[in-house]
Amino acid sequence: MPELPEVETVVRGLRGPLVGRTFTGVTVLWPNSIKTPIPELQERLPGQRIEAITRRAKYLQFHLSGGDSLFLHLKMSGDLLVEPESEPRHPHVRTVFGLDNAHELRFKDTRKFGRVYLVADPAQVIGKLGPEPLADEFSVEDFKRLFERKKGRLKPLLLNQEFIAGVGNIYADESCFLAKIDPRRAVDTLSAEELEHLYEAIRQVLTAGINHKGASFDSVYRGGEFQDHFQVYGRADEPCLTCGTPIIRVVTGGRSTHFCPNCQQ
DNA sequence: CTAAAATCCTGGTGGC
DNA sequence: TGCCACCAGGATTTTA
Numbered sequence: 001m002p003e004l005p006e007v008e009t010v011v012r013g014l015r016g017p018l019v020g021r022t023f024t025g026v027t028v029l030w031p032n033s034i035k036t037p038i039p040e041l042q043e044r045l046p047g048q049r050i051e052a053i054t055r056r057a058k059y060l061q062f063h064l065s066g067g068d069s070l071f072l073h074l075k076m077s078g079d080l081l082v083e084p085e086s087e088p089r090h091p092h093v094r095t096v097f098g099l100d101n102a103h104e105l106r107f108k109d110t111r112k113f114g115r116v117y118l119v120a121d122p123a124q125v126i127g128k129l130g131p132e133p134l135a136d137e138f139s140v141e142d143f144k145r146l147f148e149r150k151k152g153r154l155k156p157l158l159l160n161q162e163f164i165a166g167v168g169n170i171y172a173d174e175s176c177f178l179a180k181i182d183p184r185r186a187v188d189t190l191s192a193e194e195l196e197h198l199y200e201a202i203r204q205v206l207t208a209g210i211n212h213k214g215a216s217f218d219s220v221y222r223g224g225e226f227q228d229h230f231q232v233y234g235r236a237d238e239p240c241l242t243c244g245t246p247i248i249r250v251v252t253g254g255r256s257t258h259f260c261p262n263c264q265q
Numbered sequence: 266c267t268a269a270a271a272t273c274c275t276g277g278t279g280g281c
Numbered sequence: 282t283g284c285c286a287c288c289a290g291g292a293t294t295t296t297a
Binding site for chain 2: 032075076077092109110111112113151152153156253254
Binding site: 002003006058073074075111113159171215217233 | 288289290291292
């Protein structure tokens, strides 16, 4: 499911039901989801109150009263539900966090790629991430500086979370379209003007995604409607909405990549 | 260094 | 229907 706008939407939806609640226990149904030793998680989490929930890149961070942070990464198919403990659990629920109000935070994750971390030092999980593209203080000059001495093609670089945080496959393709840049371009050939366009495009596309409450796919995620506004992602062989040329799909860095061969150079 | 491929997983879809 | 190949929002690790 989730890139930056989808995770941001999930975080905003969880604050109301969860901030102020205290964890009472953890039930692990798929041990590979848990990156912290499970006995340690089950020892340290109960009794800690949720003081805040924030997002960093595609991670959710629960700031806890005992000084720890609980991090969740939804990867491809994760979702988080707050449901009464009396309600039957969906079969794809992999981890259950008990709460002090007879509800549970349920980590549902069909493909089992999602991960849970409990750490005292957040840097252990989010220490190497690149800048947040929507941060107020992240300037176009900062963005241009990221490209200094960089090599390789644009698309894989945009997906590299140590380069810039939170951009995933959909928003990378949509950003390149808006900036009119071929995602296969070698980054050391991008002009200052092109980088300025790309900076604006990334911020615009991510903001639009958040404003539409993310993109919904299948049954994994609900509520968002940004999928109705895709210009190129998932539109292979369909006409470009700007010029009518069929959208091309190629594979770059092992990921499907969509672009207009006429508009994007 | 870049880069591709394999890995972790399940389920939906389309072709035959 | 059944079977099979292929595809999927991520990110790390292995192999060139």
